[in-house]
Amino acid sequence: MAKPFTRLAAALALTCAPLTLRADEVTVFAAASMTNAMGEIKQAFEADTGHDLVVSLAGSSALARQIQQGAPADIFISANPNWMDVLEQDGLLEHDSRFALLNNSLVLVAHGQNAGAMQISELPEKLGDGKLAMALVDAVPAGIYGKASLTTLGLWDSLAPRVAQTDNVRAALALVAIGEAPFGIVYATDAVAEDGVTVVATFPADSHPPIIYPAADIAGRDTAAENQFLEYLRGDKARAAFERQGFVVIPQ
Template sequence: MHRLAGYFVALSILLGSSHTPALAQDKSLTVFAAASMKNALDDIGAAYAAKSGVRIVASYAASSALAKQIEQGAPADIFASADTDWMDYAAGKKTISEPSRVNLLGNSLVLIAPKDSKLDKVAIGPGFDLSKLAGDGRIATGDVKAVPSGKYAKAALEKLGAWQAAEPKFAMAESVRAALALVARGEAPLGIVYATDAKVEPGVRIVGSFPADSHPAIIYPVAATATAKPEAAAYLTFLRSSAAKTIFEKYGFVFLFSPTT
């Protein structure tokens, strides 16, 4: 009887210890990232989880919405913004770790139409008439007051002299991916999004590219939040690696950082 009891004690210890490594490895990081980064960051998250055992839980939305959510206490470890303004906002609210901040990626702005549109290539330059191109339809982009893609679009159109006539025709979306979807579904004949968005959506085609000097440089900064788990530092290092660079460039992003590994 004593021998049997000893067996069960030994078995319970063995079973208990077998669960310990699984519990120890059940680590995760929460990444709040600009909607335009979804495809690339999903791939990077899978690669990082395979390498480190740390699961990446990503939440994608407009940078403006994410910055406000982090300010209100949302549990995020990493913030990746599609412009420097919203990262500056987070820094001002002391919700990010300033020393961890890096300008990681660049992008470009394009004019898109549904894939079956009869619109030819558009030469985008000073004096081009976007309002006329849209006809009776709408022009989809992110909210020009807050969403980075919309802010870049408005800045470009103002510089090119096309904003005033086109403004009444704009359909303001909550994120660049929402604007992309409006065009892909044929609900808007034109849209202004990032080149990387157009690249991953088969329902649209690029009909024109905005000159780089028509708007502020499109820069994606990333940083750990002020409340980030210690594991966030290693993930940020991975974002700056050659492996991450390859993935970002596959999706059309410009890698601004010299790879660390």
């Protein structure tokens, strides 16, 4: 006759086994401007579901090109609809999985914590011989939005020779934070994440295309865990994490 402890251990093993089998890994490629929010979401999602969430952060253009080249991404969250459009046109998204997740805004930041507010029109004069830090203006969404705004405001031609371009928006933020550039153009959410900069101006929303972050499931490996994560992005915990970092969550 089996001992009670033995029977209990066997029952527990049978009960737990399906949970272990259901655990999966989800790889998310996300825009660098989402660094802090995705850190929160990763921790909460793993705790709530038992799945492992692998988050790769970089400029949206670099991530999209990696996906085109076969990188093993399950989910892509871009800081610009254009790069999601490219992947959709290439047939690399699961049908009907794409949705608009977040909005953001564009700000001018200055080095240090005591910089005073200013008009964006003052930037060429205040910049002097210094550099304006921006993400790649023809490839990375934050840089594209920034160039569009400066062009609309009639400032791009005078500022273009003084722009220091970086691979992603967080790298532009870092240049300002360490004092290598006196000013930079980043998302409002980036400024929230860095104590070494001050927001001195906000770019008018009508000076650039709307800043929309779409999310989608990459074609090729459609799992229950991926679908669960996409639903998690629409849930209350993810919403709270995004809002803490200054994002505006688009109603679904």
